[in-house]
Amino acid sequence: MALFGTDGIRGLANSELTAEIALDVSVAAAHILVESSSNKDHRPTAIVGQDSRASGEFLEAAVVAGLTSAGINVFRVGVLPTPAIAHLVAESHADLGVMISASHNPMPDNGIKLFARGGGKLDDAIEARIEARMGEDWKRPTGRGVGRAINDDTATERYLTHLLASVQTPLKGLKVVVDCANGASSFVAPEAYARAGADVVAIFNQPDGWNINEDCGSTHLHQLRAAVIKEGADIGIAHDGDADRCLAIDAAGNEIDGDHILAILAQSYKAQGKLKGNTVVGTVMSNLGFMHAMKNSSIDVVTTQVGDRYVLENMISNDYVLGGEQSGHVIMRDLANTGDGILTALSLLQEIVRTGKTLQELASTMVRFPQVLINVKDVEKDKLVGSSRILSAVKDAQELLGENGRVLLRPSGTEALVRVMVEAASDSLAEEVASSLADLVKDELG
Numbered sequence: 001m002a003l004f005g006t007d008g009i010r011g012l013a014n015s016e017l018t019a020e021i022a023l024d025v026s027v028a029a030a031h032i033l034v035e036s037s038s039n040k041d042h043r044p045t046a047i048v049g050q051d052s053r054a055s056g057e058f059l060e061a062a063v064v065a066g067l068t069s070a071g072i073n074v075f076r077v078g079v080l081p082t083p084a085i086a087h088l089v090a091e092s093h094a095d096l097g098v099m100i101s102a103s104h105n106p107m108p109d110n111g112i113k114l115f116a117r118g119g120g121k122l123d124d125a126i127e128a129r130i131e132a133r134m135g136e137d138w139k140r141p142t143g144r145g146v147g148r149a150i151n152d153d154t155a156t157e158r159y160l161t162h163l164l165a166s167v168q169t170p171l172k173g174l175k176v177v178v179d180c181a182n183g184a185s186s187f188v189a190p191e192a193y194a195r196a197g198a199d200v201v202a203i204f205n206q207p208d209g210w211n212i213n214e215d216c217g218s219t220h221l222h223q224l225r226a227a228v229i230k231e232g233a234d235i236g237i238a239h240d241g242d243a244d245r246c247l248a249i250d251a252a253g254n255e256i257d258g259d260h261i262l263a264i265l266a267q268s269y270k271a272q273g274k275l276k277g278n279t280v281v282g283t284v285m286s287n288l289g290f291m292h293a294m295k296n297s298s299i300d301v302v303t304t305q306v307g308d309r310y311v312l313e314n315m316i317s318n319d320y321v322l323g324g325e326q327s328g329h330v331i332m333r334d335l336a337n338t339g340d341g342i343l344t345a346l347s348l349l350q351e352i353v354r355t356g357k358t359l360q361e362l363a364s365t366m367v368r369f370p371q372v373l374i375n376v377k378d379v380e381k382d383k384l385v386g387s388s389r390i391l392s393a394v395k396d397a398q399e400l401l402g403e404n405g406r407v408l409l410r411p412s413g414t415e416a417l418v419r420v421m422v423e424a425a426s427d428s429l430a431e432e433v434a435s436s437l438a439d440l441v442k443d444e445l446g
Contacts, residue, residue: 003134004127007309010102010111013055017110019062021134026066026098028133029114032126033095034071043147047092047115049077049085049155050100051184051242052207055110059100063112068147069140072096077155079207081184081243082113083340084159090119090337091158101184104219104240107212119337121309156188163192163342166335169350171198176349177236177249179224180205181217185243189342193237196346201231213240218247218328225253235352235359237345238328244308245328246341248348250359258328259290261348263366265330267297268351269322274334275299281311281323281331288406288423290326293366306410308339369405370427372434374420379445381411381418387444390437397422397433405429409437418445 003009009025011017033044046067050056060076067074072095077088082099089097097115105111114122114130122130176198180186182205190202203223204216216223218238228236228249236249248256262280269275279300282290286303294301302318304310308329315323315333324330329339336343352359384390390409397407405424412419420438424430 003131004124007103007307008111008113010105010109012108013053013059013110017059017112019058022059022062022112023066024134025112025130026063027070027138028130028136029096030067030070030072031133031138032129043071043073044095045073045075045092046096046098047075047077047085047088047094047152048098048100049080051102052079052182052186052209052212053102053107053110053241054209055108056100059110059112063098063100064149067096067098068149070147071141071145072147074147074149075152075155076149077152079184079187080155080159081188081340081342083244083336083338083343084155084188086115086119086338087159087162087336088155089115089117091162093117099242101242103242104213104217104245107210107214121312121338160188160192160195163188163346164195166343166346167196167350169354171196171349171353174235174349174353175199175201175231175233177201177203177224177227177231177233178205178345179203179216179218179227179236179238181213181239181241182207182211183213183217183239183241183243185239185342189237189239189243189345192342192346193349196349198349201227201233203227217241218245221247221249221255225249225255229253235349239341240328243341244339246330246344246348247328248345248359250363252360254360254363256359256363257368258324258326258330259287259368260363260366261328261344262322262324262330263290263293264351264362265332265347266294266299266322267365270297270299274321276319276321279318279320281314281320283307283311283325284408284410285326285421287326287371288369288404289367297365312338369423369425370430371421371423372427372430374434374438375412375417376420376438376441376445377415377417379416379418379441381416381445383445384409384411384418384441390440390444393437393440397437401429401433405433407433407437409441
């Protein structure tokens with residue numbers, strides 16, 4: 001099984017993801033980095049950051065040891081969001097970025113994300129080369145050949161400066177509750193919104209190494225909803241553990257997901273003449289309501305497979321500026337080279353002030369279709385595309401739903417399961433069609 005998934009390496013820390021793996025990956029990445037450098041006399045540099053998990057401490061030590069032992073100078077920036085690492089790599093012209101985080105996963109998990117020169121995520125081919133080089137024999141540098149590890153105390157302020165450069169409309173008059181998930185945004189998100197002019201109430205911003213994503217953050221919105229209503233706030237912002245996601249709660253307690261946010265920003269970009277190609281990039285999981293909202297706004301939609309890296313690849317290939325996922329990953333290429341939950345929130349907050357509309361009013365242009373997702377486990381997922389019986393059933397289901405519904409079956413990229421997703425005009429119809437297809441998948445592929 002491949003070590004790298006759709007977003008770096010991820011697994012149970014100290015079991016599936018060990019210090020030994022972290023060190024080996026770092027050494028292999030360093031070797032490829034040095035070999036691909038056009039300036040052989042230049043000592044490569046790397047930026048290394050982490051979220052607030054306790055396991056990040058030993059994994060960071062292993063990553064730094066691997067890189068410096070291979071002759072790379074490392075700048076440790078501490079607890080910062082994943083998009084901060086991407087920005088700092090680009091800003092400082094570093095050769096590599098390493099973020100130690102498992103994003104929205106539970107605390108016992110952790111992960112390693114690698115960024116190339118310029119701050120973009122590594123492509124599949126380079127990740128495969130790194131994995132192939134792990135554990136190889138190599139000549140170790142000695143003396144002045146080894147790298148140094150430097151604590152960079154300026155990184156947080158530099159990232160804040162980058163965030164605030166996006167603010168053209170001060171947030172004066174807005175009351176914002178931000179749920180930091182006890183994660184990487186705990187120190188910078190409240191500060192960014194406050195410096196932008198908002199009245200900020202921060203919750204779950206006291207990480208202790210163990211409480212990241214624990215009943216809080218973008219995967220547990222009930223706490224934020226209660227706080228927004230209690231505080232009489234205009235909006236609630238929810239980040240995940242590494243702050244590359246942004247979801248929201250409006251003043252009435254309604255959930256505003258990534259599709260809603262992307263729709264609001266797409267309409268704003270078009271109104272301001274900033275939407276290149278009159279196109280926004282989504283994924284195959286984008287809600288049908290988003291598709292209809294974009295059609296009603298005369299905005300074209302291009303879809304990719306699930307994963308913000310694939311959204312970004314399409315945006316770069318076609319020079320689009322806006323794309324994202326239902327999960328709250330939103331990429332604004334005019335502001336950053338990766339999805340950034342805090343930048344997304346700042347853009348959304350500015351749109352509220354700029355238009356004078358409430359979040360509920362802005363989100364009303366998209367009506368979310370009921371969506372049912374069933375994970376059919378323990379099946380031979382590779383046989384999905386060859387099953388004429390399943391293909392026929394999917395075709396029949398799509399004809400039944402018509403323009404007001406959608407069917408999507410796709411094998412998981414990491415588990416032995418098939419995801420059955422159905423959208424329909426009503427919850428009951430979506431549930432009925434999804435259950436029927438899930439039963440068929442289990443019968444055919446189980």
